[in-house]
Amino acid sequence: MQQQVPTNEVVAKDEGLSRFFTRVYGYMAAGVLVSALVSYLALNTFRDQYASLLQAHPSVMWLLFIVEIGMVFAFRATTRRSSAVNAALFFSFAAVNGLVLSITLSYYSGRDITMAFITGAALFIALAIIGFVTKRNLSRIGQLSMALIVGLIIASVINMFAQSSFMQLIISYAGVVIFSLLTAYDNQWLKQIYYQATNVESGVGSVPLTNIAIMGALNLYLDFINIFLYILQIFGYDTNNN
Numbered sequence: 640m641q642q643q644v645p646t647n648e649v650v651a652k653d654e655g656l657s658r659f660f661t662r663v664y665g666y667m668a669a670g671v672l673v674s675a676l677v678s679y680l681a682l683n684t685f686r687d688q689y690a691s692l693l694q695a696h697p698s699v700m701w702l703l704f705i706v707e708i709g710m711v712f713a714f715r716a717t718t719r720r721s722s723a724v725n726a727a728l729f730f731s732f733a734a735v736n737g738l739v740l741s742i743t744l745s746y747y748s749g750r751d752i753t754m755a756f757i758t759g760a761a762l763f764i765a766l767a768i769i770g771f772v773t774k775r776n777l778s779r780i781g782q783l784s785m786a787l788i789v790g791l792i793i794a795s796v797i798n799m800f801a802q803s804s805f806m807q808l809i810i811s812y813a814g815v816v817i818f819s820l821l822t823a824y825d826n827q828w829l830k831q832i833y834y835q836a837t838n839v840e841s842g843v844g845s846v847p848l849t850n851i852a853i854m855g856a857l858n859l860y861l862d863f864i865n866i867f868l869y870i871l872q873i874f875g876y877d878t879n880n881n
Contacts, residue, residue, distance in 0.1 A: 666856035677737025770826030781824035
């Protein structure tokens with residue numbers, strides 16, 4: 640049986656897909672770096688000033704949360720803005736999230752943070768590869784994961800009042816599983832959306848690939864940050880109970 644030789648069009652699309660994912664993960668990595676830098680500055684260089692601000696104005700914390708949510712909705716409202724505006728909005732979100740993260744990270748040791756980051760990164764990379772190479776349609780897993788996030792949020796709100804460390808541990812394990820599944824799904828979705836975007840007949844081609852890459856970077860950034868935070872909570876629980 641004669642082996643089928645890939646056409647020039649297929650080769651070009653595969654090369655374009657590699658460049659597209661390089662761009663996606665470039666933006667995502669830069670976003671994580673911005674958040675890490677802002678968190679570091681808030682926890683070290685400007686620790687006293689930031690702590691004084693939060694103590695004097697507790698509403699600042701809620702304001703940061705509201706700004707984050709508003710920026711995500713604004714970002715998702717349209718992908719047809721200029722790529723420069725979308726990139727600026729993404730990195731602004733990463734910076735604001737770095738301030739929020741610094742408050743959470745202040746409760747954990749450097750060792751727990753480092754181990755959670757390494758573990759989260761390894762898990763994220765593994766699921767990203769699975770999502771990219773698998774032939775199985777992960778759309779149902781993506782829909783299920785999004786539905787489970789609602790349950791996760793409800794459980795987290797309830798536990799804010801219950802203050803159960805064991806319930807928080809269960810929530811943390813569930814969070815790791817849910818966002819791991821989303822990581823695989825988002826990578827497959829990005830692969831599919833790339834092929835749609837390069838197909839003029841699909842109608843997606845009118846959206847710049849850079850904007851799609853930034854949107855994908857935001858999704859993956861959120862997946863990774865949540866995996867990292869839930870693993871950190873698990874490590875923190877183990878540390879406090881040993």
